[in-house]
Amino acid sequence: MSEPWWISAIKAFLIINLLLGMFAYMTWVERKVLGRMQLRYGPNRTGPFGLLQPIADLVKLIRKESFFPASAVDVLYIAAPVLSAFTALAAFSVIPFGAGWHIWKWDVSGVVVDVPISLVLLFALSSLGIYGFIVGGWASHSKYALLGSMRTCAQMVSYEVSLTFAVLGVVIMGHSLSLVDIVRTQHDTIWFIAPQFVGFLVFFIGGIAETNRPPFDLPEADTELVAGYHTEYSGMRFGLFQMGEYVNMITLSALSVTLFFGGWYGPWAPLGPLWFLIKLLLIIFVFMWIRATLPRLRYDQLMRFGWKVLLPVATINALVTAACVVAF
Amino acid sequence: MLRIFRGTGLSHRFAQERGAHVSPQPLESLRGFGVTFKQIFHKPITQQYPEYKRPVYPRFRGRHRLHRHQNGLEKCVGCSLCAAACPADCIRVVAEENTPDNRVSPGERYARIYEINMSRCIFCGYCELACPFDAITLGNEFELSEYSRDDLIYTKDMLLAEPIKKVPVADRDLYDTPIPYYKEHS
Numbered sequence: 001m002s003e004p005w006w007i008s009a010i011k012a013f014l015i016i017n018l019l020l021g022m023f024a025y026m027t028w029v030e031r032k033v034l035g036r037m038q039l040r041y042g043p044n045r046t047g048p049f050g051l052l053q054p055i056a057d058l059v060k061l062i063r064k065e066s067f068f069p070a071s072a073v074d075v076l077y078i079a080a081p082v083l084s085a086f087t088a089l090a091a092f093s094v095i096p097f098g099a100g101w102h103i104w105k106w107d108v109s110g111v112v113v114d115v116p117i118s119l120v121l122l123f124a125l126s127s128l129g130i131y132g133f134i135v136g137g138w139a140s141h142s143k144y145a146l147l148g149s150m151r152t153c154a155q156m157v158s159y160e161v162s163l164t165f166a167v168l169g170v171v172i173m174g175h176s177l178s179l180v181d182i183v184r185t186q187h188d189t190i191w192f193i194a195p196q197f198v199g200f201l202v203f204f205i206g207g208i209a210e211t212n213r214p215p216f217d218l219p220e221a222d223t224e225l226v227a228g229y230h231t232e233y234s235g236m237r238f239g240l241f242q243m244g245e246y247v248n249m250i251t252l253s254a255l256s257v258t259l260f261f262g263g264w265y266g267p268w269a270p271l272g273p274l275w276f277l278i279k280l281l282l283i284i285f286v287f288m289w290i291r292a293t294l295p296r297l298r299y300d301q302l303m304r305f306g307w308k309v310l311l312p313v314a315t316i317n318a319l320v321t322a323a324c325v326v327a328f
Numbered sequence: 329m330l331r332i333f334r335g336t337g338l339s340h341r342f343a344q345e346r347g348a349h350v351s352p353q354p355l356e357s358l359r360g361f362g363v364t365f366k367q368i369f370h371k372p373i374t375q376q377y378p379e380y381k382r383p384v385y386p387r388f389r390g391r392h393r394l395h396r397h398q399n400g401l402e403k404c405v406g407c408s409l410c411a412a413a414c415p416a417d418c419i420r421v422v423a424e425e426n427t428p429d430n431r432v433s434p435g436e437r438y439a440r441i442y443e444i445n446m447s448r449c450i451f452c453g454y455c456e457l458a459c460p461f462d463a464i465t466l467g468n469e470f471e472l473s474e475y476s477r478d479d480l481i482y483t484k485d486m487l488l489a490e491p492i493k494k495v496p497v498a499d500r501d502l503y504d505t506p507i508p509y510y511k512e513h514s
Contacts, residue, residue, distance in 0.1 A: 037364045039372045293364045294357065 003107055012112050015097075016089055023246045024054035030288050037292040058239070066235035069140055076139035081230075081237045084132030084244035088251065091125040094118035095254045096180045098264050098273045110264060110273070111180060119177045122255065123164060126210070129244060130156045133212075133219065136241065137229030148228025151299070152219040155209055158306035159216075163206035165314035169199040169321035170259045179255075183263030193260040196321070200260045202314045207252040209306070212245060213287055215294040218302060253283040383498040384468050389451045390495070391469040392444055394487040395462065397434065402488070403463035404442060405435030413458035418448035435461075442484035447477055468495045 028043065028050065035042025043050030068077070098110025115121055130152065137149030170192050174182035186192055193200050209216035220228030230241045257263060257279040266275035297305070375382055384390070395403045406423030422441035432438035456465045469491045474480050 033368075036368045036372065039367055039370060039374070041372050041374050041376075289361065289364065293360045 080136030081240035087129035088247035140232035159209035166202035406439035410455035
């Protein structure tokens with residue numbers, strides 16, 4: 001399916017803007033959901049139901065002084081949030097959101113770029129984004145930020161292994177590294193959540209850790225580390241970090257929809273991208289639900305859980321899947 | 329030897345295995361998800377403040393008031409006992425003699441200047457305790473924000489005037505004791 005480059009460009013533009021809008025309103029949804037779960041209202045002053053809150057936040061962040069610590073490593077300090085936000089946005093480009101359409105005389109595929117190794121590309125990009133967090137904390141020359149960075153290093157290394165191993169089962173079953181092919185296989189056979197339930201659990205837990213969400217929010221544990229790696233950031237630089245984090249969360253939810261819940265295919269009516277969006281929002285809600293429920297892990301618990309529970313389970317899952325696929 | 333027995337509850341177990349591995353309790357954690365989810369359907373308990381003002385207790389200590397006798401004379405005689413009692417040192421009294429053609433208070437003297445610096449006041453109520461004539465009391469008003477610190481220095485005229493902002497006060501019969509304890513024994 002070949003399409004002219006400008007169709008890809010338009011799709012990329014649309015997807016990036018959709019993502020940014022979604023990020024903005026996800027902060028609103030998250031605050032609302034958390035509020036209701038804690039018997040509060042959440043934002044309700046700016047506009048009806050507080051719907052203008054993200055815009056107010058944006059205006060505030062843009063107008064705020066971008067504080068620069070005197071002893072910070074300037075190039076890295078400025079580049080780190082840019083790197084994080086960029087890779088987060090770029091990683092979404094390989095996620096398929098529709099079956100593809102035929103518009104007038106062009107074939108428009110349901111993904112920004114369809115590369116045969118899209119899964120590897122996605123993991124590579126999200127790992128690159130972590131450098132933004134690590135370098136940003138180190139470059140701001142602050143104890144809390146450095147501690148946050150160290151925790152980011154340890155946590156990301158520990159959980160990325162499990163995350164990748166958990167996906168291995170899906171790759172083996174789908175016989176492909178391309179997300180589009182994996183979704184098609186699921187449509188032809190069965191959603192991978194059923195045979196790969198253990199894999200999904202490991203993937204989801206690892207994903208929460210990868211996106212620094214509670215209960216794995218040690219890199220920015222605000223009760224211990226002020227704000228972790230972005231302690232010294234303010235204004236829109238902080239906004240970029242926040243953006244990277246939330247977009248990572250969207251990407252991860254989208255990835256779990258793609259890998260385990262049949263992507264853009266629904267159980268009945270062929271709604272295409274709408275199905276994708278519904279499933280995506282449901283998984284994001286689960287992310288928020290977990291944040292409202294579970295307390296933060298201690299550092300040693302985090303490490304023990306990652307290496308002694310998650311990794312063996314993921315490995316066994318991959319091995320058993322491989323054995324089953326070979327046997328049948 | 330004194331031995332303190334602790335209960336066999338959770339605290340005891342944690343004391344025994346401090347720092348040791350505490351077994352994970354996945355079922356209890358899952359129940360927690362149910363608890364948080366149920367809250368969504370409850371009405372939030374937040375009180376939306378500027379629209380809804382929760383009634384204060386009748387003896388809530390808020391903004392000060394100076395009082396007059398029924399014949400219009402000020403109760404304050406400028407004795408400065410309130411200023412002496414004030415722990416935050418926020419009251420300033422400058423007294424002056426009453427003259428036959430300028431009688432402000434029934435006593436020998438009156439307060440020519442009576443200022444309370446509201447940004448320093450801690451609303452302890454010692455001033456009304458110290459006052460021998462009940463000339464100063466603490467009212468119920470608590471919305472005292474101003475844009476400038478200078479506006480927080482309340483003058484005698486402001487304290488004598490009835491406050492403009494009205495505060496809902498809870499039913500006095502429910503909460504108020506007839507005679508304050510400190511007046512009972514004096």
